[in-house]
Amino acid sequence: MASVLITGSSRGLGLELVKQMLLLPSTTIGTIYATSRTASPPEPLSRLIASSNNRIKHVQLDVTDPANVTAAADQVSRLSEGKGLDILINNAGTQSERNGRTSAMSLSDLEFTMRINVTGVHLVTSAFLPLLKVSKTKSSQSKKIVNITSTLGSITWSHKSAIASVPAYKISKAALNMLTVQYASELSAQNFTVFAISPGWLQTDLGGGRYAHLRPEVGAREVVRIVLEATPEKDNGVFRDICVKGFGGTYSGVNPPW
Known part of the structure; x- marks a missing residue:
């Protein structure tokens, strides 16, 4: 029975990840820590919590606020009663200005995007790493850090x-990919699986709305499957993609290049 924390759980992919985790037997996924920037869980997350038979715990977490991130880690430590955390999914992200010319990209846009999509992931990962290290997972399983990225961050592509x-979004995701590899390298000898995964082009506010390929639950279902199946030997330090039929083979499940 594993525990999982998902950042950015109030809407979009994060909310769908919580839903998909909740559908799993409690013997597979026990406690789900769902985070939002607000002190109280917003709708529809609050309704999901109410129907979860106490499996979902809300945690206030603003990835741009170091003190808040530390407080969130302390809260999870208390709630876990010494059992730590098994899976961390860094899902919180942003995509703001849309301007095709890189030279016209504002400094504020680049800084804001990097602060959430890169610095925020590092803040959260470093704060929760002690809890992951004391995880009570079975010796045959690994502790997992999963960073939600995008193929738009692939330099090769x-x-x-x-x-x-x-x-700004592309630059931030390329940086996140390197951050993922750095953590994977550091933790490779400590029974960790650290990898990045693209959930596909989703019909969310951050994604492409109705113009995008996939409903959020489709991408979330694939992410959850891959997270549960991931092993250190196969997935540590890897860029994963989902597998969904159609769309001209866009989502073939083949690992994208960095």
Whole structure:
């Protein structure tokens, strides 16, 4: 029975990840820590918590606030009663200005995007790492850190995404990919699986709305499957993609290049 913490759980992919985790038997996923920036869980997360038979615990967490992140880790430590944390999913992210010219990208946009998509992930990961290290998972399983990224952050595939006018977002995801590899390298000898995964182009506020390929639950279901199946030997330090039929083979499940 594993515990999982998901950042950015109030809407979009994060909310769907909570839903998909809750559908699993409690013997597979026990406690689900769902975070939001607000002191109280917003709708519809609050309704989900009320129907979860106490499996979902709300945690206030603002990834841009170091003191708040520390307080959130302390709260989870108390709630876990010494059992630690088994899986951390860094899902919270942002995508703001849309301007095709990198030279026209504002400094405020780049700084804000990096602060959430990169610095925030590092803050959360470093704060919760002690809880992951004391995880009571079975010796045959690994502790997992999963960073939600995008193929728009692939430098090798940058020519494919030239039409997507979100330079700050692309830069931040490329940086997140390197952050993932750095953590994977540091923790490789400590029974960790640290990897990045693209959930696909989702019909969320951050994604492409109704123009995007996939309903949020489709991407979330695939992310959860891959997270549960991940092993250190196969997935540590890897860039994963989902597997969904159709869409011209876009989501083939083949690992994208960095």
